[in-house]
Amino acid sequence: xxxxxxxxxxxxxxxxxxxxxxxxxxxxxxxxxxxxxxxxxxxxxxxxxxxxxxxxxxxxxxxxxxxxxxxxxxxxxxxxxxxxxxxxxxxxxxxxxxxxxxxxxxxxxxxxxxxxxxxxxxxxxxxxxxxxxxxxxxxxxxxxxxxxxxxxxxxxxxxxxxxxxxxxxxxxxxxxxxxxxxxxxxxxxxxxxxxxxxxxxxxxxxxxxxxxxxxxxxxxxxxxxxxxxxxxxxxxxxxxxxxxxxxxxx
Amino acid sequence: xxxxxxxxxxxxxxxxxxxxxxxxxxxxxxxxxxxxxxxxxxxxxxxxxxxxxxxxxxxxxxxxxxxxxxxxxxxxxxxxxxxxxxxxxxxxxxxxxxxxxxxxxxxxxxxxxxxxxxxxxxxxxxxxxxxxxxxxxxxxxxxxxxxxxxxxxxxxxxxxxxxxxxxxxxxxxxxxxxxxxxxxxxxxxxxxxxxxxxxxxxxxxxxxxxxxxxxxxxxxxx
Amino acid sequence: xxxxxxxxxxxxxxxxxxxxxxxxxxxxxxxxxxxxxxxxxxxxxxxxxxxxxxxxxxxxxxxxxxxxxxxxxxxxxxxxxxxxxxxxxxxxxxxxxxxxxxxxxxxxxxxxxxxxxxxxxxxxxxxxxxxxxxxxxxxxxxxxxxxxxxxxxxxxxxxxxxxxxxxxxxxxxxxxxxxxxxxxxxxxxxxxxxxxxxxxxxxxxxxxxxxxxxxxxxxxxxxxxxxxxxxxxxxxxxxxxxxxxxxxxxxxxxxxxxxxxxxxxxxxxxxxxxxxxxxxxxxxxxxxxxxxxxxxxxxxxxxxxxxxxxxxxxxxxxxxxxxxxxxxxxxxxxxxxxxxxxxxxxxxx
Numbered sequence: 001x002x003x004x005x006x007x008x009x010x011x012x013x014x015x016x017x018x019x020x021x022x023x024x025x026x027x028x029x030x031x032x033x034x035x036x037x038x039x040x041x042x043x044x045x046x047x048x049x050x051x052x053x054x055x056x057x058x059x060x061x062x063x064x065x066x067x068x069x070x071x072x073x074x075x076x077x078x079x080x081x082x083x084x085x086x087x088x089x090x091x092x093x094x095x096x097x098x099x100x101x102x103x104x105x106x107x108x109x110x111x112x113x114x115x116x117x118x119x120x121x122x123x124x125x126x127x128x129x130x131x132x133x134x135x136x137x138x139x140x141x142x143x144x145x146x147x148x149x150x151x152x153x154x155x156x157x158x159x160x161x162x163x164x165x166x167x168x169x170x171x172x173x174x175x176x177x178x179x180x181x182x183x184x185x186x187x188x189x190x191x192x193x194x195x196x197x198x199x200x201x202x203x204x205x206x207x208x209x210x211x212x213x214x215x216x217x218x219x220x221x222x223x224x225x226x227x228x229x230x231x232x233x234x235x236x237x238x239x240x241x242x243x244x245x246x247x248x249x250x
Numbered sequence: 251x252x253x254x255x256x257x258x259x260x261x262x263x264x265x266x267x268x269x270x271x272x273x274x275x276x277x278x279x280x281x282x283x284x285x286x287x288x289x290x291x292x293x294x295x296x297x298x299x300x301x302x303x304x305x306x307x308x309x310x311x312x313x314x315x316x317x318x319x320x321x322x323x324x325x326x327x328x329x330x331x332x333x334x335x336x337x338x339x340x341x342x343x344x345x346x347x348x349x350x351x352x353x354x355x356x357x358x359x360x361x362x363x364x365x366x367x368x369x370x371x372x373x374x375x376x377x378x379x380x381x382x383x384x385x386x387x388x389x390x391x392x393x394x395x396x397x398x399x400x401x402x403x404x405x406x407x408x409x410x411x412x413x414x415x416x417x418x419x420x421x422x423x424x425x426x427x428x429x430x431x432x433x434x435x436x437x438x439x440x441x442x443x444x445x446x447x448x449x450x451x452x453x454x455x456x457x458x459x460x461x462x463x464x465x466x467x468x469x470x471x472x
Numbered sequence: 473x474x475x476x477x478x479x480x481x482x483x484x485x486x487x488x489x490x491x492x493x494x495x496x497x498x499x500x501x502x503x504x505x506x507x508x509x510x511x512x513x514x515x516x517x518x519x520x521x522x523x524x525x526x527x528x529x530x531x532x533x534x535x536x537x538x539x540x541x542x543x544x545x546x547x548x549x550x551x552x553x554x555x556x557x558x559x560x561x562x563x564x565x566x567x568x569x570x571x572x573x574x575x576x577x578x579x580x581x582x583x584x585x586x587x588x589x590x591x592x593x594x595x596x597x598x599x600x601x602x603x604x605x606x607x608x609x610x611x612x613x614x615x616x617x618x619x620x621x622x623x624x625x626x627x628x629x630x631x632x633x634x635x636x637x638x639x640x641x642x643x644x645x646x647x648x649x650x651x652x653x654x655x656x657x658x659x660x661x662x663x664x665x666x667x668x669x670x671x672x673x674x675x676x677x678x679x680x681x682x683x684x685x686x687x688x689x690x691x692x693x694x695x696x697x698x699x700x701x702x703x704x705x706x707x708x709x710x711x712x713x714x715x716x717x718x719x720x721x722x723x724x725x726x727x728x729x730x731x732x733x734x735x736x737x738x739x740x741x742x743x744x745x746x747x748x749x750x751x752x753x754x755x756x757x758x759x760x761x762x763x764x765x766x767x768x769x770x771x772x773x774x775x776x777x778x779x780x781x782x783x784x785x786x787x788x789x790x791x792x793x794x795x796x797x798x799x800x801x802x803x804x805x806x807x808x809x810x811x812x813x814x815x816x817x818x819x820x821x
Contacts, residue, residue: 161322
């Protein structure tokens with residue numbers, strides 16, 4: 001049983017001490033992921049907010065973001081390693097490139113999906129452009145923005161394993177080592193660690209989301225029995241599915 | 251520029267060019283087969299999600315978990331699970347199918363849910379049976395959202411296939427591992443460019459296909 | 473004929489939408505279900521084509537229990553029009569209208585031909601057939617909805633607030649159109665609305681329903697206005713029901729008097745009486761006041777219309793004289809409010 005081997009590897013005390021122990025690799029993995037998501041956020045959030053708010057350049061943004069998604073991370077990492085002469089910068093940039101599209105999409109769609117009526121009302125009450133952005137659009141965009149961050153984090157955590165190929169001691173190391181010597185215990189053990197890390201980070205970010213998303217928006221996303229709810233134009237939020245022959249009593 | 255010279259030199263060899271073509275075709279095969287299979291699977295699963303609330307929560311949860319599994323791990327663990335050879339391209343195909351299906355289920359379910367209730371009610375009231383209603387009303391109306399998902403899926407598949415190079419089946423990804431081992435930029439650059447071009451071409455074809463299927467989605471108001 | 477026999481519908485959440493409904497919809501008539509939200513009018517309608525099945529009781533269409541018919545088959549024989557029209561956004565107008573004929577096995581060519589006829593019948597130009605629903609106005613979409621419901625020539629038509637989403641002017645046009653179509657087609661129509669004016673305007677009979685799924689009164693519109701069964705119906709029917717009920721009183725006995733006229737454009741000189749301005753065709757154009765100024769006229773009353781029109785013409789006229797015209801719009805004379813009221817009074821006695 002490969003899972004038994006995996007747990008044997010995971011529980012082996014040898015793997016929990018020294019410079020290449022599991023905790024050290026988890027730490028390095030986390031550092032790269034954190035750096036990548038932070039770096040990507042610094043680029044993508046302002047850009048997404050700007051384009052969403054002004055409505056200018058949406059097409060270019062979506063196209064560019066799709067092109068970024070097409071960049072093969074392994075290719076980018078090896079390329080940057082060779083021209084930069086080292087792994088750190090190459091891996092970081094590769095992961096940032098990976099994280100930008102989902103964050104960008106979240107920020108942009110978040111602002112875009114804010115009910116036009118709400119924005120109109122804000123304008124009608126005399127809010128300036130920046131007041132509208134910060135007091136109305138951004139709070140309303142938070143659910144999708146956080147969603148984008150969660151997507152990016154998932155992808156980065158999973159892909160940071162590729163960094164091991166250029167010599168960075170991430171959790172990809174046991175994967176590659178296990179693969180080379182066909183030690184499935186080590187291989188699957190590494191994969192489990194990465195998956196657990198991803199789930200933990202996702203739960204943390206979901207918690208952060210709950211804290212920062214205004215209560216009014218959380219309430220609207222709660223299931224509301226048999227009510228027919230209007231969907232936003234894109235139907236992106238999770239809302240109760242309209243019942244077909246249920247309770248319309250006019 | 252030495253890089254340009256390198257690339258020219260690299261491409262100058264007929265054997266290399268033939269190998270490149272092979273890798274490209276491999277890449278197309280490895281990325282597009284999962285895409286097609288996933289569309290079918292995702293539509294079926296999305297339908298289940300749409301019809302049964304319970305299934306919906308379960309499947310969406312599962313598809314989120316699938317994304318936490320590193321692609322490299324999935325590529326290599328499949329032989330252990332289903333007994334294929336480690337170098338069997340089927341591993342990559344199955345792994346990418348799992349990913350792409352996970353990616354598409356949610357948009358499909360949402361697109362089906364977004365079909366206006368009055369439209370499905372009208373279909374039912376005119377005597378459509380459920381299967382026919384699904385195939386002729388709900389599914390066609392979901393195409394724009396489905397197409398958006400398929401576009402993301404195709405791009406990410408094309409980029410992910412490269413990772414397969416680490417286990418020996420990577421299409422164009424082989425150029426990255428080769429280049430890295432030999433500390434040689436030319437194949438890496440060519441690999442990146444070909445991957446991008448492939449993604450772009452497939453995306454273009456998908457857009458054409460979508461437009462073909464949804465003439466109604468692009469008419470303006472009078 | 474549609475018959476509800478002691479029909480009750482309770483939903484899973486415990487609400488009772490329809491409570492022991494007993495009602496007969498006569499063939500070839502328009503019956504309107506009207507009432508506030510939650511009165512069960514839409515639920516009642518949807519039990520006819522089995523979009524909802526009753527908890528107890530029986531719904532019969534032409535004597536046959538609908539529960540004995542396979543729903544899709546039943547529905548193909550019953551036209552259905554809803555508020556948002558429910559048009560298929562991905563099909564052209566023509567293909568939308570051809571939907572049911574195609575379902576029932578017509579050839580595409582024949583179905584499209586039928587669809588084109590129907591577009592004409594509901595007053596839409598043929599070239600709209602190749603557009604998509606999103607390219608039509610709300611009123612046009614509703615017409616397409618009606619055409620689609622009529623496509624297979626079903627004897628029964630169910631209409632669920634079909635005109636509620638369009639503006640009042642368009643709504644009135646659609647109501648007229650429906651009455652014209654009904655005169656031609658003679659369908660059995662069940663029409664749901666929350667608008668009592670619409671109900672009174674188009675219904676041969678009106679069923680007023682009350683929250684909780686009770687039938688409060690089922691009667692022709694005139695009776696509803698003059699003899700509401702209880703306070704709820706009286707309240708729902710509205711404030712000026714006395715005046716509105718005059719819509720159903722004919723105007724025989726109203727005497728039409730002569731009136732002094734001046735030709736349009738001729739010099740106006742002062743005169744102690746109000747004089748009516750008419751054009752060369754004797755169509756009324758306004759009034760000349762005793763001080764010689766020209767003022768616009770009030771509403772016109774066409775001979776043969778209800779007495780409400782006669783009274784309104786008199787009340788809205790600046791001179792107090794209601795202008796009466798014939799079917800061609802030519803001046804026929806004038807009436808006063810007192811005369812009209814005398815006729816109404818004498819009818820009572």
